Amino acid sequence: xxxxxxxxxxxxxxxxxxxxxxxxxxxxxxxxxxxxxxxxxxxxxxxxxxxxxxxxxxxxxxxxxxxxxxxxxxxxxxxxxxxxxxxxxxxxxxxxxxxxxxxxxxxxxxxxxxxx
Amino acid sequence: xxxxxxxxxxxxxxxxxxxxxxxxxxxxxxxxxxxxxxxxxxxxxxxxxxxxxxxxxxxxxxxxxxxxxxxxxxxxxxxxxxxxxxxxxxxxxxxxxxxxxxxxxxxxxx
Numbered sequence: 001x002x003x004x005x006x007x008x009x010x011x012x013x014x015x016x017x018x019x020x021x022x023x024x025x026x027x028x029x030x031x032x033x034x035x036x037x038x039x040x041x042x043x044x045x046x047x048x049x050x051x052x053x054x055x056x057x058x059x060x061x062x063x064x065x066x067x068x069x070x071x072x073x074x075x076x077x078x079x080x081x082x083x084x085x086x087x088x089x090x091x092x093x094x095x096x097x098x099x100x101x102x103x104x105x106x107x108x109x110x111x112x113x114x115x116x
Numbered sequence: 117x118x119x120x121x122x123x124x125x126x127x128x129x130x131x132x133x134x135x136x137x138x139x140x141x142x143x144x145x146x147x148x149x150x151x152x153x154x155x156x157x158x159x160x161x162x163x164x165x166x167x168x169x170x171x172x173x174x175x176x177x178x179x180x181x182x183x184x185x186x187x188x189x190x191x192x193x194x195x196x197x198x199x200x201x202x203x204x205x206x207x208x209x210x211x212x213x214x215x216x217x218x219x220x221x222x223x224x225x226x
Contacts, residue, residue, distance in 0.1 A: 042218040045213055048213055104162045107152075
């Protein structure tokens with residue numbers, strides 16, 4: 001089992017460009033979470049998805065940010081018109097849990113986004 | 117929503133000493149309390165978790181205690197080793213989205 005795979009590991013963008021972050025969950029997991037981590041801060045929840053469904057996006061900014069988890073392929077976190085404040089580590093996690101029950105999260109290695 | 121407070125933010129100990137990290141949570145409906153360890157530049161990894169029907173859980177040198185009445189839970193590491201140096205995050209979950217504390221940077225001096 002390859003674990004949760006995220007790519008790229010590092011992404012550099014200029015202000016105004018788009019950033020696309022990819023996450024493939026562990027085999028057998030159908031639930032994906034995206035978290036953002038800033039230096040000296042914890043993991044801030046952004047969005048929770050199942051295949052073809054956004055279950056909870058309460059932690060994601062309403063503008064410029066979007067997420068999807070299509071029937072085929074990885075989950076994508078998309079940030080349009082990036083600004084310097086978007087610079088952070090973005091972690092994806094997956095779990096096999098059914099909605100309504102907490103299970104352990106398995107994290108990917110993260111994508112470090114740097115906006116110049 | 118859930119709010120998780122974690123203390124201390126930094127903890128420095130000598131090798132062989134014990135380390136204790138404490139967290140409090142606000143939502144009495146929370147019933148799952150995992151702890152994650154994140155080494156520098158690496159992914160967070162689950163080290164131990166506890167559910168609300170259990171007051172204490174131990175795994176070798178690490179243990180977690182839970183006080184549901186007071187809404188706090190703690191991580192205990194005994195006989196610390198330099199490789200325990202990392203950032204530790206507590207989390208509390210009531211439905212399906214764990215809320216994380218801000219983390220504790222543990223430094224173990226040889």
